[in-house]
Amino acid sequence: MRLVGQNTRVFIVLIVVALGFVFAQEPKYGGTLTVALHGEIDTIDPHQSVTIVGNQVYQNIVESLVTPNANLDAMEPELATDWTISEDGLTYTFNLRQGVTFHNGQPFTSADVIYSYNRIMNPDFPAADASSFTMVEAIEAPDENTVVFKLAYPFGAFLSKLEQLWIIPNDESIDVEQNLVGTGPFAFKEWISGDHITLERFANYWDNGKPYLDAVVYRPIPEDATKLVELQTGGLNFISNVPYKDVAKLEQDTNLTVYRTLGVVRDHFGFNVNKPPFDNALVRQAMGYLIDREAIAEAIFEGHAQPAQIAIPESHWAFNPAIANTYTYDPAKAKELLTEAGYPDGFSATIKVSPTYPLEIKMAELIAEAGREIGVNFEIIQLEWSTWIDEVVSKGDFDTEIVLISGGMDPDDFFYQWHHSGEVFNLWRYSTPELDKMLEDARKASSQEERKALYYQIQDTLIKEAPMVHIVYNESIMASASNVKGFVMTGREDMTFKDVWIDQ
Amino acid sequence: MTTYIIKRLFLLVPVLLGVSLTTFLLLRLTPGDPATSILGVQATPVEVARIRKALGLDKPWYVQYGIWLGNIFQGDLGVSYQSKKPVAELVRQRFPATLELTVAALLFSTLLAIPIGILTAIKRNTAADHAFTSFGLFGISMPDFWFAILLILVFSLYLGWFPASGRSPWAAGIGKYFKHLVLPALALGLFNIGALMRFTRSSMLEVIGQDYIRTARAKGLSENRVVLHHALRNALIPTITVLGLQIGYALGGSVIIEQVFAWPGIGWLALTAINQRDYPVVMAVVLINALVFVLSNLIVDVLYTWVNPRIRISEEAA
16 A cells, blocks of 8 residues: 555656666766755754754764664664674674765774764763664774674664664864864854854865865754745755745745655644543544545645654555555544543543644644534644743643654654653653553564564554654655756755756 | 943853843753653653753752753853754854844844935835835834845745855855845845834934034035034934844844744754754853843943033943
8 A cells, every 4th residue: 555646756766767877967066065054053063953954964974883774764874884694683793884074084993983883972072862772782893994893782773773873083172062073074164153154165075076065054044024025035955944935936936946755744633641531542433533634735735745643654665555545534533432431422622733833733723624614623832942841741740732743763752752651752752561562572582574464463552553644754844956866865854965066 | 431331241151141041941941851852752751861860950950050051161062962062053153143143133124224324214105115114114013034035036936136044164165154134134134124224213313403513504514514413413323222122132033033944054053053052052042142131331421421421421320
């Protein structure tokens, strides 16, 4: 079971690739890519940054041992050329790429991997991703070009977690927070707060001939209208987060190229399972039938969204086809379930949303309207984003919530941190020993078939217990001037420019 | 006069202390946690507690305020929780942009508003008066972000006269610098034009009706001399008071305008910092805005005596 839209997309990609061979153009060197960021970055330090915009910048400066492919379904070599995994799944041995230098001229060796790892795991360091490596028992460097990770228990998603181990040089004197040094295609030059961040081409980059651009300049521009006018008038030649209502207009403009993918960005409607009536699974299931996913995709996303049943995309290897189309828009069925649950006359509850995610407020309105038909009275409460985090995530003070979630590659990313007991992201506080065990087993199982079977069961449970029901997968949309070539969009919000060139 | 100015400068101390304490308390009372903002939402309670301790957020609020105050008196504004840059450096980078924008907006609005105000007062109830008065009402009632986007669509997208966003450094050329400044200054100045124009008009009308104006006319003075010399000088006194307050409005308005035009000033910095609960940055920006507001009003008060020598500052009353 695959989505029609995705097949079409694959087809278009094939045509584009074929045309690419026919009109194969040699990349040209030179030029500056001026890129809009959705807002100011938090920090340039890859081990501390927690924002998407921060990641969009530093991913051009620093690299990891491995990096996901564009489909986000396998890890590819980056600073490691290859690796072996022991039979028991406990030892990962990486051979490092040789002849790589950092922007400061220092050669890249295993000591840098260990230094970077230790920096993240230092208990006094406010690392963003220390929890990614809790399974690592020891890290060793038998020689300059080899790194060995010893795990405490087998961990199927270990390679995908390694992406967070961004490699910086083994040199205490470098102020990473102000002057990031890496091995990436572009070197950090300056960051003027509120104005711009400039990266320069790294001439000694290991991937021969790359990158093509002389420089990348990032400008924080929070206002959508301003960003679009700057793209149309040539002040910018690359933007992300294109508003859905403007996609059609930009696609008609022959001076622009629009990039669209259906990735891992998704919306859900979640319930506080500790609070009546949402402590009753039948009520939660009923909510699943209150959502008109097609109408939401059309009315709110101008068609740039697909109905969703579960966190994991339908194209993913671990997606359980048996759950496809479980929840449809069926108010009569919802009413039936509510009656069965003991709420024949409905109930009143709140939906907490944040203006940081304006589309989710519209979803709440549509769901509230559907609720009224069967006697469910939803009050929509808008909270400023930090307050939303405080009340919903930290304190669990909510009835229901709607929010956008992004990210994920390995199935573990989609389920463990969201549904295991005690995890911060288990907003809905749904927890059973059975589900916990399945999640733990799935992350430890080493063969993909074994893991797949467990993830199928997990999806069955989540659909039936419905601590949250999904609404839609969102398209991610970026745009550039049409002379910008070579950009490949992933299903995440990545903006890597090592293959990008300007036809000028 | 000098004594008066010195006394007023001394008054700054309690004002800034009051502003800083209020801001400090408001920040602590606002839900949301800087530690979560730094570590990301996925942070475990243990990590959050560690960061809170490292930032001193686990101490009682009065201790935190005392530490902050002690640092301020040593000229240390602290370090941004997010960017890890010294707050003084952020302010140094971004305050000039706000100052330029505010001054340009005020200059532009004053230069337009006062002549129009005079004109509409003299030509009361004519078509010109009605047109300009309606425009003034438009300026006051339009939301500034809406007007800002309208300016971008007309002057950047359709006419292509001015860039839609950003600030160009002096070094890149004066022409380019002003091109970038025009639209944000227009957008920020719009409200001021409306308010100032209507104020000038009404105080001119009041003055024109006075006996001494009739006397001046009766003496056979030219109308220009009557209006510019006798009437305007008196009418300007209340207008100058309003101008002092407008500086406050402009600083407040710059928060929105800077964000729309991606103008790298401290208003936008404050907005980002508030969203991220970056306390040291918010404190510094509020303090600086308060300082600018108080100082500019002091200047306005001094200007009074210059415009109208009848007003003498009573040194005792100060």
